[in-house]
Amino acid sequence: MREPEVAPDLVDAARRLAAAVAEAGAADRESMAVEFAREVLASRGGEARFATFYEKCPSGVVLVDPKGMIGAANPAFLKLARIGDEDELLGTRAEELGATARDRSALAAALEAGDRVLDRLAIRSRPDASRLVRLTATTLPGERSRYPILMFEDTHELRRLQETIQHQSLHDPLTGLPNSAHFRSRLEGMLADRDQGRIGLVFLDIDGFKVVNDGLGTEVADKVLRGVAGTLRAVFAPAKGFVARLFGDGFAVALRGELEPSAVVKLVEQTIGELAKPVYAQGVGVGVSASAGIVVAEVPGAEHGELIRSAEVSLHRAKELGKAQWVVFDPQSGRGDRDRYRLAAAIAGALELGQITVVYQPHVVLPDAQIVTSLNAALLWNHPTRGRLRAEEFYALAETTGMTVPLGKHLLRRALETKASWQSRFGDGAPMVCLTLPRRMAIDADLVAMVRAELDRAGLEPKHLMLCADAESLIDDRGDLIDSLGHLARLGVLFVLNITGLPELELIPAHEIPAPAVMLRGPIVDVLAADDAPAWARRNVRQLVERAEEMGVKVGAYGVVSQTQAELLYGLGVVVASGSYQPEYQTSSEAEVWMGRTFPMG
Incomplete structure (x- = not known):
């Protein structure tokens, strides 16, 4: 117009x-x-x-x-x-x-x-x-x-635009998975359906994910998270599982139907196995492990808040057991918790009564294991009713009662006393003593002072001590182990970093860690124990060894269970091993069989 x-x-x-x-x-x-x-x-x-x-x-x-x-x-x-x-x-x-x-x-x-x-x-x-x-x-x-x-x-x-905003409010932008709010809403909807059946809930955390982020950077870490999301979708899709990302490295899955706990466990084990396969980013193969808490409950009967609390408790227990572990929630767990707390309360008395002793395990040079690089000192609790408890079974309990540092000091003192005795009797034939610092002691602000005091008390030079710590301790926000290691290295104390994969190895150059050697542990070693160890697992170790060689760092492995596994690791470039295929938990007198067979790893 x-x-x-x-x-x-x-x-x-x-x-x-x-x-x-x-x-x-x-x-x-x-x-x-x-x-x-x-x-x-x-x-x-x-x-x-x-x-x-x-x-x-x-x-x-x-x-x-x-x-x-x-x-x-x-x-x-x-x-x-x-x-x-x-x-x-x-x-x-x-x-x-x-x-x-x-x-x-x-x-x-x-x-x-x-x-x-x-x-x-x-x-x-x-x-x-x-x-x-x-x-x-x-x-x-x-x-x-x-x-x-x-x-x-x-x-x-x-x-x-409204639909986009609504989708963004309910989904994680990095992985595209539903977020925490969406997950809780869906869970409430599943519980509102009163049809007979069961509901399954899985809470899953990536073990030590901060190490991936700090060691390889956010770009690689983001790619790993997207890979985790893809794995969860693929594994749980046939079971119509609702997968969500709850927070940084925490994921959840909700399932509904005629579920058996064993079926949910099978899916979780499949997930953990798939996550161990490396995701390649910038030419680096990054494999991760995950811990999971599992709940299977009847509907009607299950309650939203109680289900979530049960899953969180189960996940916490799984992480206490170590990496790549899962725990199914036990309705009678309250009784189990009381037993655990009773055990935790008894640690102080056990230490005073001499029930907690120091035992040794050799780190041997591959392939023939006839030379020892060091003797690893560890705590063993000779409990009057429970038998022999390894340190990893009660260190986590010691955190709840404030006994971690006293246990670590006891380990340090007794190990150095033994080393001093061997040094006076065997001279240069006495092997190096190595001890792994419990997390709370590793991040203690007084670590350097504690080590110096115990060395002086034993009359030993710093070069006679080798300290080990896990990678998570390096980046724990509660302390500054990196700064402590710098002081100890200048004194002459040697340091070995315990790692589970390539991202943790990259912490050495990223933070200028004075570590001449690393020890592999966890799934990266365990998967090679099988007779038909997968090719990707071999490539993963070989790639890590090649990167370590570029840094001038030697590579060893914990948890070796057979001579066959030891030979496989040696073929991939691992030079030192420790595990059940060698004598474990030897007293100081029993460990003297290794005197005169020394070869310093550092």
Whole structure:
């Protein structure tokens, strides 16, 4: 429709109103336009002013004659419907703008009523598509008949934006998995379905993931997280599991049906096995391990908050057992917790009564294991009713009673006393004593002072001591082991880092750790114990050894269970081994069989 010539002041007024309409919200636009249209047509020069408004209005406007035929459509509507020429619409029935029969019926009713608002109407949009709009139908006065006017507000993009925002609020942007809020909502929905059956809940944490982030950087860490998400989807999809990312390296899965705990455990074990396979990023194969807490409960009967607490407790227990472990929640676990706390409370008395002693295990040079690099000192609790308990079975309990540092000091003192005795009797034939610092002692601010005091007390030089610590202790926010290691290295104490994979190895150059050697532990070693050790596991170790060689770092391995496994590791470049295929838990007198067979690892 061509704009007629009108007085400039009227045109300017109409254009200012059009600009105001453009800035108004969707809810106000139609009412402003309708009232303005009625006003201008009833006033002098109204037709000219309406023509200006009609052309500039950002909403789609279609004028209809009394018979329901389209008489005009403004540029905004042509753009909305993706129509190139207004002539294509002229003379067609207005209700034919509807995309479906239902939409056409709604349009016809709106034209008949004269005043109606439809919040959700689909109109035809080329090519062969539809567009969601908000329709305001009204009438303009005429001399003999009323003239319908249809105003269309595009809500398609708005709804798409709303859907996008809603999706983002319920999903993790990195992995695309549902987030914690979405997971809890879905879990409540599963529990609300009162059909008979069971609900399964799995909480899963990546072991030592901070090491991957610090050692290899956020880009590689993000790729690993996306890989974990993909693995969980693939493993649990056949069981229709709902997978979510709860927080940084924490994931969850909810399942519903006739579930057996053994079936859920099988899926978890499959997941842990798949995660150990390396994800390649920047030419580096990164394998991770995961710990999992599992709950299987009857529905009805299960309660949302209790299920989550049970899964969290099970996950915590799994992590206490070490890496790549899973625990199924036991309804009688309260009784088990009381037993554990009773054991924790007895540690102080056991230490005073001499029930906790120091035992030794050799680190031997591969392949023939006839030379020892050091004797690893560890604590053993000779419990009066439970038998022999290894340190890893009660160190975690000692955390709850504040006994970790006293245990570590006892280990350090007794090991150095033994080393001093061997040194005086066997001279250079006495092997190096190595001890792994419990986490709480490793991060203690007084670690350097403790070590110096015990060396002085035993009359030993710092070079006679080798300390080991796990990679997690290096980056524990509660202390600064890295700074302590710098001081100890300057004194002459040797340091060995216990690692589970390549990311932890990269902490050495990243933080300038004075470590001449590392000891592999966990799944990276365990998977090679099988007769048919997978090729990817061999490549993983070989790649790590090659990187260590570039750094000038020697590689050993804990947990070696057979001579065959030892020979395999040696073939991959591992030079030192320790494990059950050699004597374990020897007293200081029993360990003297190794005197004179020394070869310093550092």
